[in-house]
Amino acid sequence: MNYAHDFHAGSFADVHKHAVLCLVVQHLHEKPTAFRVIDSHAGSGVYDLAGPEAARSGEWRDGIARLMAAAVPEPAASLLAPYLDIVRAFNPRGDLKTYPGSPALVRALLRPQDRLIACELQARAATALARNLRDRRVKTLHLDGWTALAAYVPPKERRGLVLIDPPFEEDSDFMRLPAALATARRKWGTGIYMLWYPIKTRSAPDQLARRLARLSIPKILRAELTVGSLADPSRLNGSGLILVNPPWRLVEELSSLLPTLAGLLGRDDTGRFRLDWLAGERVPAAG
Secondary structure, eight states: OOOOHHHHTTSHHHHHHHHHHHHHHHHHTTSSSOOEEEESSOTTSEEETTSHHHHHHOGGGGTHHHHHHSOOOTTHHHHHHHHHHHHHHTOTTSSOOEEEOHHHHHHHHOOTTOEEEEEEOSHHHHHHHHHHTOOTTEEEEESOHHHHHHHSOSOTTOOEEEEEOOOOSSTHHHHHHHHHHHHHHHHOTTSEEEEEEEESSSHHHHHHHHHHHTTOOSOEEEEEEEOSOTTOTTSOOEEEEEEESOOTTHHHHHHHHHHHHHHHHOGGGOOEEEEEEEESSOOOEEO
């Protein structure tokens, strides 16, 4: 599949990924020392929901639009607040027309001492990324994200997050994720890593999980959200996240957040979630 950012901006998968991303960055605020975020496949940063790509797919209507129109219960409402506050800031008149991608969300959460490296290989998107993220705390690079992982890890701050969110234009991206993670972690073992992957059926995600579990990494948390039946492999039915070295309270937060997202975003009451450890704590949760 090709998870092009422009077509899927604001989809249920973006909601899942970006809500968790904002939580992780918020946890990095708990220490005053600087941190760095490396976004390996950043896209163009900001998306026009009325543009031809997003309008053609319309996925944002069942994602961010549905979430913002819902009466979200606590504690999920508080957990979503950092993410939704940024989305609202991009839409000050109240109409949902613009969606901030991962680098724009991270930039909004940077403190003066923090930094972001955002990489994008596709030339048109890289140009838009540089235009959309003009900020002295941000470096945008027209660069293959897989190459960036080798070149920019570890950051000089020695604190931070690596977001690996490839487009999955080829099935080989599932194969590259474990190798890229292993290489980066050998260079920076204390960093937080967040890997995103699409779920159409169980085959590729389960193979990925088995490969990751064999890496001998102490703490690997899996957080999945499915919104439809996996019997239809022609659709994107779910969104998966792998978190290495997750902040210690994140499991508790996701235990509250994921059931709420599954209930709000599931198609025809088919929303489900999975939260478990591939390595480490061994505290499973599912629903």
